[in-house]
Amino acid sequence: MHEVHIYLDNPKTGIHHIARSFEHIDLSLNEDINVNVYHTRNYGINVEVFPILCSIINELRAKGTTVNLNFELPPGCHQLSYASRMDFLMTLGLEYEYNKKRHNGSSRFIEIQKVRPGAHGYDGDLAAVLQNNLKMTADEAYDPAFMLSELICNMGIHSNSENGAYIYCQGYPNRGLVEMHIADSGIGVTNSMRKNEKYKNSCDSDLLNLALQFGEGSGEGRGHGLYFVSEFLRRNKGYFHILSGSKGIIIDNGVESEYKIQNYQGTVIHLRIPIQCGIRVDAIMDEQGYEL
Structure with a gap:
């Protein structure tokens, strides 16, 4: 054992x-x-x-x-x-x-939820959930909802997990931010990218960096989800942390750092998203000529 x-x-x-x-x-x-x-x-x-x-x-x-x-x-x-x-x-x-009175969704969090294997998005109106549970306005909820939807779609398409993924969100209005966590234990970003012939011999370290660039991916998706999320948080001085394969990347307040581990077979992402952002995700998409 x-x-x-x-x-x-x-x-x-x-x-x-x-x-x-x-x-x-x-x-x-x-x-x-x-x-x-x-x-x-x-x-x-x-x-x-x-x-x-x-x-x-x-x-x-x-x-x-x-x-x-x-x-x-x-x-x-x-x-x-x-x-x-x-x-x-x-x-x-x-x-x-748990002896204390259980709080409802008005406590500004979304309890951990399982995302079914192969999901191409959130089951329901994610922006409405963020507005109701985290007490955000429709405008404030737009960018976080887009980013979490992109990550859920990525994991549904690429992870090949037998158990799906888990998401968890909490709002901190006094700190002006929303935290989001999403984790799966599938094949990971790097192994997914190796399905693309041009990446089959690339190492984890190179592939995870490539995954954060626009248009790069396994070839099974559009190759932009991680780029938009990481770039949005880089420009707005938020926090982006991804771990997959033998490497982790952290972008904190616009500064990027990396670390190594032996191996994590899946993908874990942790975001801290400023509620008030000077640069919107739509503007970043416009730069790339991308439309939803």
């Missing part, structure tokens, strides 16, 4: 830490896995760890692997109440008694 140990004591523990926790496992062996999550000090937990955990664990389960998830918590720890309220624990198959 495989053992995975994840430590959440540091509130900076994020996407790449979770991905690295599973690197040593040979998933082709199809052995049972114990995932042990430690939170021994009563600090806050970085919310971005939960979508990737839901994706990895439920992808393994969809492929027939038995995954046992165990949380080790300090006495009186209340940090999992938030995870329960956002439906992360239910999605992971855990029962947790």
Whole structure:
């Protein structure tokens, strides 16, 4: 049986830490896995760890692997109440008694939701959901809705995940931003691009950078989704983080950085989108001569 140990004591523990926790496992062996999550000090937990955990664990389960998830918590720890309220624990198959009155969608978040495999978009009016749940105006919701729809479409077309993807959103009006998380554990951006003959011998590092350029892709889509999302956030001083294959790229306040891991088979994206933006996504599309 495989053992995975994840430590959440540091509130900076994020996407790449979770991905690295599973690197040593040979998933082709199809052995049972114990995932042990430690939170021994009563600090806050970085919310971005939960979508990737839901994706990895439920992808393994969809492929027939038995995954046992165990949380080790300090006495009186209340940090999992938030995870329960956002439906992360239910999605992971855990029962947790959340005693506080459950909030409805007016609390400016969209609980984690599963996107079915092969989806070409969100099931419903995403802009209306953002307006209702995150208390945004129609104008404020337009660009975030477009970007999340593009990412959902990308993952539906390219990921080849047996379990689909997971999305989660939360609005922070006092900080003037919306956070969005989307994660799948399919074949990843880089392996998808290798379906294109001209990229079949390219390395992960080159391919992930190419994926953020206009018109580049596997040849199965239009090759613009990641470009529009990353370019919008680059110009508006937002935050864009993508991890796929052996590389992660972060664009934060217009500054780009990269990091390496051994491998993450799927794709995880984390966005922080300014609600008030000087440059709209329509303007970026116009530059490229692109129309919806």
